[in-house]
Amino acid sequence: xxxxxxxxxxxxxxxxxxxGQNIPPGSGSIGVYVDGNLVGSYATDSDGVxxxxxxxxxxxxxxxxxxxxxxxxxxxxxxxxxxxQDLQHFTINSLAIDVVGVx
Numbered sequence: 001x002x003x004x005x006x007x008x009x010x011x012x013x014x015x016x017x018x019x020g021q022n023i024p025p026g027s028g029s030i031g032v033y034v035d036g037n038l039v040g041s042y043a044t045d046s047d048g049v050x051x052x053x054x055x056x057x058x059x060x061x062x063x064x065x066x067x068x069x070x071x072x073x074x075x076x077x078x079x080x081x082x083x084x085q086d087l088q089h090f091t092i093n094s095l096a097i098d099v100v101g102v103x
Contacts (some may be wrong), residue, residue, distance in 0.1 A: 001052050001096045002030055007088035008048035012079035028077035028090030032097065034060065034069050040097075046079065046090075055097075062101070071097070 009025035016023050029043035032055060040057035077090040 002042055002055055003052045003093040003095075004028070004030075004042075004044070005050050005091040005093060006044060006048055007046050007079060007090065009046045011086050011088040012046035012077065012090070014078055015080055026077060026079040028075070028079075030055070030092060030095070031074045032057070032095075033072045033074065036070075036072075046077075 006028070007026075012026035012028075013022040013024040014026055015021075025045040025047060027043060027045050029041060031038050032040035039060060040055045042053055042055045044053070073092075073095055075090070075092050079087060079089050
């Protein structure tokens, strides 16, 4: 579950140098990685709707013995329009991952 603060499309947009204008909406995403492999993600447009959203995860299988893993999260957005007076970015307030084992 990711708790995210989402800027409105007025405050987060792409800027197109080709047409010289902002292109709303911008977008943001989070990727969750285990040992460098993407296992979960969530993405949304800049619609100003804050909240807690589920992350879609792929299944991971037990390796057969006790093994340590590295879990990382990568967050990015494309809010970059230099002409916006109040440029804002997506903010991740918290990230929760439940690990469940079944034998």
